[in-house]
Amino acid sequence: MNTTNHETATLGGGCFWCLEAVYEQMEGVISIKSGYSGGARPNPSYDQVCSGATGHAEVVQVEFDPAVTTYREILQIFFTIHDPTTLDRQGNDVGSQYRSIIFYHSDEQQGTARNVMEEIEKAEVFPSPVVTEVVPLEKFYSAETHHQDYYARNQSQPYCQYVIAPKVAKIRKLYFDKLKKSSAAGD
Secondary structure (H helix, E strand, C coil): CCCCCCCEEEEECCCCCHHHHHHHCCCCEEEEEEECCCCCCCCHHHHHCCCCCCCCCEEEEEEECCCCHHHHHHHHHHHHHCCCCCCCEEEEEEEECEEEEEECHHHHHHHHHHHHHHHHHHCCCCCCCCCCEEEEEECCCEEEEEHHHHHCCCCHHHHHHHHHHHHHHHHHHHHHHHHHHHHHHHC
């Protein structure tokens, strides 16, 4: 997935639909793919991952141009759109498949992730300790086709309206200067 001058971030912070919807708004993001990582079962299905038995987390792989959006900025947004202090839970989504996790692709990404987390802890951004795991990416499995671009295709669905849309609105407000021009215009 790595293209010349592009980097990839693999992140899990609850439902992959939420992460995908937010990163689709960001300038410098080339592509996003929802999927699964961090477990033992090869080629898991959504139902298998949701059972909690595979050990995988729902994740997104974000391909981005670091000359436009840095890995640090990708992580700052990551820590803005989910609660990294809840173990195996995001809102009503409960289970290890919804854990807060960063799968790094290089030593440099590992160092940046740990630095950002230390800064968050030092600034006491959250009332509880950050429990986000930082581990090397071993394998990424793409989610089924109907999970890709979910928010863009299903904005009228209740989950999209009540869970995803507020996260997108928050990012549009807090990171207006980092939005793709069409997103900034309210696309």
